[in-house]
Amino acid sequence: MNVFLTGARGVGKSFALRAAVELLGLRAKGFATVFYRTETERALYIRPWDEEPLYVPERLAAVMREDGPVGNTDVFDGFGSLCLRNALRDGELIIMDELGFLEKDAAEFRKAVTEALLSDIPVLAVIRQGFPAWTREAAKTGTVITVDERNRDDVPQIAAEAIRR
Numbered sequence: 001m002n003v004f005l006t007g008a009r010g011v012g013k014s015f016a017l018r019a020a021v022e023l024l025g026l027r028a029k030g031f032a033t034v035f036y037r038t039e040t041e042r043a044l045y046i047r048p049w050d051e052e053p054l055y056v057p058e059r060l061a062a063v064m065r066e067d068g069p070v071g072n073t074d075v076f077d078g079f080g081s082l083c084l085r086n087a088l089r090d091g092e093l094i095i096m097d098e099l100g101f102l103e104k105d106a107a108e109f110r111k112a113v114t115e116a117l118l119s120d121i122p123v124l125a126v127i128r129q130g131f132p133a134w135t136r137e138a139a140k141t142g143t144v145i146t147v148d149e150r151n152r153d154d155v156p157q158i159a160a161e162a163i164r165r
Contacts, residue, residue, distance in 0.1 A: 003145065021124065027091055029086055047059065058075065076109040
């Protein structure tokens, strides 16, 4: 079973995902993106789900510019795909936090996402609201739960129950 959390920015999707992982108690593998900000840099890094972030160029998924974020296709195709291949090999639950428009040109990454979604291992993912670019097809492989202020405290249990089915 694949479960996708979506909703407005800042509503608590990633928090709900982490809480659902704890409720499930499964060996979770996959990836998460981490926003990083300094006086000179605004960026998004990718990390394995079960590791602390490393702010190194090999994991720099996107740079935030004045005119909007610019995705780093090479990092999604390389490191992002590696995170998903490792999840397929070693995970009992595959985590994808978050799927969106930044990786739309990352063909190898999108292929790894599809392989994970079609595998026998359940997937718990966050998809950017509005299902941008290629994510609409991904969302069709499972249950979509919209997180909002009213239900965000209940979503971890709802998501965990959906994964268990």
